[in-house]
Amino acid sequence: MMRSVELPLWLFVLIVLFAAVTFASHFLFPSVRWFFRRRLERAVSRLNERLTRPIEPFKLARRHDMIQRLIYDPEVTEAIVQHADENNVPENVAFEQARRYAREIVPSFSAFAYFSFGARVARWLATALYDVRTGLNNDQQIQSVDPDATVVFVMNHRSNMDYVLVTYLAARASALSYAVGEWARVWPLSRLIKSMGAYFIRRRSRGALYRKVLSRYVRMATAGGVTQAIFPEGGLSVNGQLMPLKMGLLSYVVDGYDPSKRDVVFVPVAINYDRVLEDRVLIAADKRGDRRFGVSITVVMAAILRLLWQWITRRYRKFGTASVVFGPPVSLAALGQDRDLDQLAETLRGRIQDVMPVPFVPLLARMFLQTDTPIPDTDMTHRIKMAMPSERGTRPPLTDDDLSNCISRALGDMERRGMIHWINNGWAKVSDEQDLFRFYANSIDDLYPDSITPEDAARAKS
Numbered sequence: 001m002m003r004s005v006e007l008p009l010w011l012f013v014l015i016v017l018f019a020a021v022t023f024a025s026h027f028l029f030p031s032v033r034w035f036f037r038r039r040l041e042r043a044v045s046r047l048n049e050r051l052t053r054p055i056e057p058f059k060l061a062r063r064h065d066m067i068q069r070l071i072y073d074p075e076v077t078e079a080i081v082q083h084a085d086e087n088n089v090p091e092n093v094a095f096e097q098a099r100r101y102a103r104e105i106v107p108s109f110s111a112f113a114y115f116s117f118g119a120r121v122a123r124w125l126a127t128a129l130y131d132v133r134t135g136l137n138n139d140q141q142i143q144s145v146d147p148d149a150t151v152v153f154v155m156n157h158r159s160n161m162d163y164v165l166v167t168y169l170a171a172r173a174s175a176l177s178y179a180v181g182e183w184a185r186v187w188p189l190s191r192l193i194k195s196m197g198a199y200f201i202r203r204r205s206r207g208a209l210y211r212k213v214l215s216r217y218v219r220m221a222t223a224g225g226v227t228q229a230i231f232p233e234g235g236l237s238v239n240g241q242l243m244p245l246k247m248g249l250l251s252y253v254v255d256g257y258d259p260s261k262r263d264v265v266f267v268p269v270a271i272n273y274d275r276v277l278e279d280r281v282l283i284a285a286d287k288r289g290d291r292r293f294g295v296s297i298t299v300v301m302a303a304i305l306r307l308l309w310q311w312i313t314r315r316y317r318k319f320g321t322a323s324v325v326f327g328p329p330v331s332l333a334a335l336g337q338d339r340d341l342d343q344l345a346e347t348l349r350g351r352i353q354d355v356m357p358v359p360f361v362p363l364l365a366r367m368f369l370q371t372d373t374p375i376p377d378t379d380m381t382h383r384i385k386m387a388m389p390s391e392r393g394t395r396p397p398l399t400d401d402d403l404s405n406c407i408s409r410a411l412g413d414m415e416r417r418g419m420i421h422w423i424n425n426g427w428a429k430v431s432d433e434q435d436l437f438r439f440y441a442n443s444i445d446d447l448y449p450d451s452i453t454p455e456d457a458a459r460a461k462s
Contacts, residue, residue: 053142053151053174055111058224059197063108070102070217071095079212086208094209101213107177109197119171122164129161130273130318134169135325135355135394141267142173145329149263150225152253154348156242156269156356157231158443159276161322166229166269169324174227179249181235201249203234218249219256222264228253229269232345236278238286240442242353245345254341257332266344268327268351270394272443274320274361274410275417283435320413323357325394353446357394360410363387365419366441374426380407389447 070076076098084094126132135141145151153176155162163178170176178198201214221228232245257264276282285291310316330347332339367387368375375383381404388395398406411427414420419433429437 053147053227055175056225058221059109059175059177059226060111063106066106067099067102070106070213070220071098073216073220076212076216079209083207083209098209098213101210102217105199105201105214105217107197107199109175109177111175114175114197115171119167122168122171126161126164126168126322128318129277130165130320130322132165132168133321133323133357133396135323135357138169138324138326141326141329145265145267146263146331148225149265149331150222151227151265151267152222153227153229153267153269154245154250154352155229155231156271156352157233157236158240158271158273159236159278161273161277162231162271165271165322165324170227170229176229177221177226178229179231215252215256218252222253222256223258223261225262232348235291236282238282238291240276240282240439242349242356242443242446245349247341247345250345251341254332254339254344257339259333263331263333265332266330266348268330268348268355270325270327270352270356271323272357272359272362273322274359274413276439277319279436279439283439287435317413320361320410321359323359323394325355325357327351327355354392355394356392356444356447358389358396358444358447360384360396360406361414362440362444364407364410364414365437365439366444368420368427368429369437369441374424374428376426380411380427389444393444393447 080094080098081091083089083097084091087094142151151174153166153170155166163180167176175197179201180198181201181203199217202210218228230249232248232250233243234246234248237243253264307316328351330344330351335344363384367383384403384407396403396406411420415422417436418430419436420427420429422428
């Protein structure tokens with residue numbers, strides 16, 4: 001029993017490594033994970049003390065556990081069996097398909113990534129590109145919501161900057177969970193977005209199994225109190241108008257609502273810009289009649305380098321204002337049994353329109369479309385006051401001096417973009433940029449009783 005045994009050196013090294021890995025996996029790694037998890041829990045606890053709406057445990061659950069809970073959900077299991085029958089495939093194949101959908105949808109939220117990185121980058125980027133303005137009652141609208149209710153921000157979709165703006169502005173209230181489309185499923189962007197709590201959706205998928213997995217996740221998140229942000233127009237507005245709201249995600253939230261549990265409150269959010277970064281790309285897509293936003297990486301990099309050079313040479317100017325206004329919330333509990341989905345969508349759309357911000361570039365674009373004669377500087381302030389919507393929309397509360405300065409900046413921005421030029425002692429629109437004028441005017445056109453159509457513009461020319 002006490003005799004020496006000779007072993008090859010490679011076998012001895014292998015045994016030592018195996019013992020080390022076994023010791024680490026059974027004793028060291030769990031202790032390290034426990035140590036960091038305890039630190040994370042304390043950090044989240046401190047973070048929740050300053051948030052208006054604390055991060056719910058559902059959002060902090062392990063991604064693996066959430067995927068398992070989703071694919072073994074009774075409704076998903078029933079959909080798996082039905083999918084196997086309809087497509088004549090084994091149930092284990094259908095089960096793996098559901099698992100792939102769940103892995104694609106379920107995020108891996110990191111409070112550190114969201115608040116230490118994402119929210120700070122969003123703030124820096126938003127304030128570097130725009131003068132950010134918010135509604136005077138934004139904080140009150142959020143504070144008026146029942147603390148135990150699930151909040152769902154329902155927003156119009158003007159630009160990809162919408163994600164950045166709302167993340168920055170809502171960071172004091174809670175961590176938002178976005179529904180993002182196929183454009184974000186590119187590594188490493190997809191990993192970053194998932195760590196920020198966003199979940200991917202296939203907007204063009206019509207498969208019953210996929211829709212069931214997605215709907216169950218949305219309902220679970222809603223029941224778990226996760227603060228969500230959705231763009232129910234189904235994508236970016238290619239013509240600047242607020243489009244009819246699609247029912248997909250809204251129906252998942254409403255259909256899964258249980259009156260005996262926590263309330264669900266929709267907060268309408270209206271977003272508008274003096275300049276939409278993708279405006280010409282969207283206009284081109286609208287003319288083609290598709291939603292293919294083909295922008296090469298070289299064009300994007302050239303634009304970034306141009307902005308960096310302007311910043312280095314101290315010639316950089318922001319892209320005007322970006323405004324975000326929260327409208328009056330809509331509570332599902334207050335609707336009682338009469339929860340008509342179409343009526344809810346119309347109510348939310350109407351409330352977004354009612355508080356739509358009125359930046360000066362869209363206001364000037366609408367005014368220039370109504371006339372074919374140059375507008376003198378001396379007449380500009382008076383015309384702007386007369387052109388402001390009288391009842392709807394969020395008008396900037398400005399004195400006469402502030403108004404004059406804002407108009408001058410907007411006119412300067414439009415001149416640098418080649419939209420207007422100085423002629424005959426006044427400002428006149430460049431006729432080749434008619435589509436650009438229409439794009440910006442459309443963003444506030446619903447605020448007026450008389451809509452400016454292309455036919456109206458043609459009559460103004462004559």
